[in-house]
Amino acid sequence: MSVSVGRSLACSCSSSSFVNYNSTNKRAFGTSGRCYRSSRFLKTAIKAQQRPTWLPGLDPPPYLDGTLVGDFGFDPLGLGEDPKSLKWYVQAELVHSRFAMAGVAGILFTDLLRVTGISDLPVWYEAGATKFSFASTRTLFIVQLLLMGFAETKRYMDFTNPGSQAKEGSFFGLEAALEGLEPGYPGGPLLNPLGLAKDIKNAHEWKLKEIKNGRLAMVAMLGIIVQANVTHVGPIDNLVKHLSNPWHQTIIQTLSGSGS
Structure with a gap:
């Protein structure tokens, strides 16, 4: 993530401007303020990456902000919008x-x-x-x-x-x-x-x-x-049957009808 961050910053500002941003002279970025916006985006991206989600790289919906216990951003149907x-x-x-x-x-x-x-x-x-x-x-x-x-x-x-x-x-x-x-x-x-x-x-x-x-x-x-x-x-019967012949009594054989 650090490498990609460095590249994204380099695209919008020079290395000297990046150094000056940490100082009091914030105008070194120029009038466009692209580096300032990139910095804010970078902070948001880092914060998002630090939060685990059910699918890596997923952008969670705004109403699932991680405050709920067990919130991993999973709501594909949007049921929790209200x-x-x-x-x-x-x-x-x-x-x-x-x-x-x-x-x-x-x-x-x-x-x-x-x-x-x-x-x-x-x-x-x-x-x-x-x-x-x-x-x-x-x-x-x-x-x-x-x-x-x-x-x-x-x-x-x-x-x-x-x-x-x-x-x-x-x-x-x-x-x-x-x-x-x-x-x-x-x-x-x-x-x-x-x-x-x-x-x-x-x-x-x-x-x-x-x-x-x-x-x-x-x-x-x-x-x-x-x-x-x-x-x-029952499940124990299925487990015993599988352990009796693990290579041939599996879910694949069962579903295909060859394991019966």
Whole structure:
């Protein structure tokens, strides 16, 4: 980058003018001010290059200025141009990331128990049709609907009015146990038992790790769904099959139909 910078400056001004710019005589550049503009452009270019983006050399959109956690300038559809929509999308991505991380962990763990014979569990995409003896499907659905609806309503209310759900009497007297830190980041001994990132406003590293792992989990969840649709087995079954013959049991053979 230094070489290209030197060439761009040399095209618009002489070396002596470049030296004089660092002194008090700024008129040495001439009346056109080309070197001054080049210097400002250079500072902007260096600042842009120092910020990592999802595609090297990409010029991020102006509304993604790097202040958001995990902002790498990725918005090809321009969904975040509206500030209100961007704020909502940030929270939506965070929630989907957490669901994806929990889902991937649950699928892999239960699939491992099933494949090893430790527990007689259904494959993950058939778990929803399983009949349980302790409650009917309708009862489980209603209970889940009420619990999830309550939690999501509280989350939305805290999003629209930050801090409102931490007020005394807003959660049956359990506000202190939850200790909402900021929208999207509840805490307290119930939701943050390890006491991580207590200073949530300065916990940029923890937030970045979470969103990165969450995005990876969403991609992994998409992969698990696709492989289940193609192979009709769980992810651990696919892994065992691949390890049994790594050179011939691959995604290429599977998609082409020669690996079956």
